[in-house]
Amino acid sequence: DVKVTQSSRYLVKRTGEKVFLECVQDMDHENMFWYRQDPGLGLRLIYFSYDVKMKEKGDIPEGYSVSREKKERFSLILESASTNQTSMYLCASSPHVAGGSNTQYFGPGTRLTVL
């Protein structure tokens, strides 16, 4: 089974803190994704990466950055957390195959609260 793990299930931080959310997958997938999920808004893509050291902006990258130094690990960074970044953060990975978008496998999510 594909396993995607996220470093924390729940996290509470203060405004202005630097926050790191870590995601690790064990299936040698090339693609990794960070989403945030808010009630009524569904999943919104923040950033994705299709290879080590490669990154692409998603729909809502403002206030976030990412790092992918190793194939299995994709980190989401909030440089200076703000209260409007309180949300559920979901990481996903997918294999890179010819033909187009492939099945994404999700981690359990990190519920981040910024006070």
Add this chain to the structure above:
Amino acid sequence: AQSVTQPDIHITVSEGASLELRCNYSYGATPYLFWYVQSPGQGLQLLLKYFSGDTLVQGIKGFEAEFKRSQSSFNLRKPSVHWSDAAEYFCAAGETGAGSYQLTFGKGTKLSVIP
């Protein structure tokens, strides 16, 4: 622009009743199609996917979905709902073709089950 629409925000059914969750997509060409389920506080789990071939797709937990090109729809069905099916359901679509990695998600349909 590409989009996925789930017209029903919340559906309530009685245990044992049949279920149909609607999903419509707007893409230039027929996309890859997915249904995911999310239990409270959890990540998303893949129920089923359609890439090509038979338009009736079987998934896990007794779910099935039917692709109808003429209606741009990919509706999820289950003949008899169990209380454990209460969750949020997301339809997603992805482009076909090399270099496509992303999925577009609908905003979700929350399913409540009355005992």
